[in-house]
Amino acid sequence: MIKWENCNPDFYQNPDVVSIARSMLGMKLCSNVNGNKSSGIIIETEAYAGASDRASHAFGNRFTRRTSTMFEAGGIVYIYLCYGIHALLNIVTNVWGIPHAVLIRGILPLDGIDTMKQRVERSAILVNDGFGPGKVTRLLGLTTAHNGISINSDSAVSLYCSNFRFDDSDVDITPRIGVGYAAEDALLPYRFVVKPAKAASKAKEAGII
DNA sequence: AACAAGATTAACT
DNA sequence: GTTAATCTTGTTA
Numbered sequence: 290m291i292k293w294e295n296c297n298p299d300f301y302q303n304p305d306v307v308s309i310a311r312s313m314l315g316m317k318l319c320s321n322v323n324g325n326k327s328s329g330i331i332i333e334t335e336a337y338a339g340a341s342d343r344a345s346h347a348f349g350n351r352f353t354r355r356t357s358t359m360f361e362a363g364g365i366v367y368i369y370l371c372y373g374i375h376a377l378l379n380i381v382t383n384v385w386g387i388p389h390a391v392l393i394r395g396i397l398p399l400d401g402i403d404t405m406k407q408r409v410e411r412s413a414i415l416v417n418d419g420f421g422p423g424k425v426t427r428l429l430g431l432t433t434a435h436n437g438i439s440i441n442s443d444s445a446v447s448l449y450c451s452n453f454r455f456d457d458s459d460v461d462i463t464p465r466i467g468v469g470y471a472a473e474d475a476l477l478p479y480r481f482v483v484k485p486a487k488a489a490s491k492a493k494e495a496g497i498i
Numbered sequence: 499a500a501c502a503a504g505a506t507t508a509a510c511t
Numbered sequence: 512g513t514t515a516a517t518c519t520t521g522t523t524a
Binding site: 335337344345346369371372373374375377379392394421422423424465466467468470 | 503504505507
Binding site for chain 3: 346351353354369371372373
């Protein structure tokens, strides 16, 4: 039986955003919006290393109304609109003043399936319906209105750890998606993926599903 | 004040 | 494989 515990606040302060992105795989991401609770196991992440990373909105410490969220101390969410349609969810990391973030690109749907069905107007939720950064926020009911809120059990967004981990052999490490404009930084191995079908079978073995 | 581009998705052919 | 949908943001004038 898996026991989920509130993520330690220190977890978000770690200076190594790439290692945080890897260790978030297998953790449980929960939302509580208008009293509707839902959750999923994180199966895909990307690290964005702030000032030194050409793919980051905060490259060169660019500080604007939008990026200001990332300069806050780790442990809050950065949610922005992409292509005018999709809300993308990031976990802000590192200490105040260093704009690191981890983009949540995929979850395995877990709790609150009925709520998710309503949100996507479908009669069923499949294993890959949370695979894709815009689909994550849609399933969880998160929007840009949630930008900047802190991550804890009383918040609309919370994150939980357990002794469950995906093995390295289950994790694909690749360059990040859609950042071709980032010159040499586009090639960095900052994306971590567990394919939905594999994640589902591992979660089943562990008794999570 | 105007404009080009974007950390995407679903529905096409 | 291609493309439309859709709109905020940051940059330039």
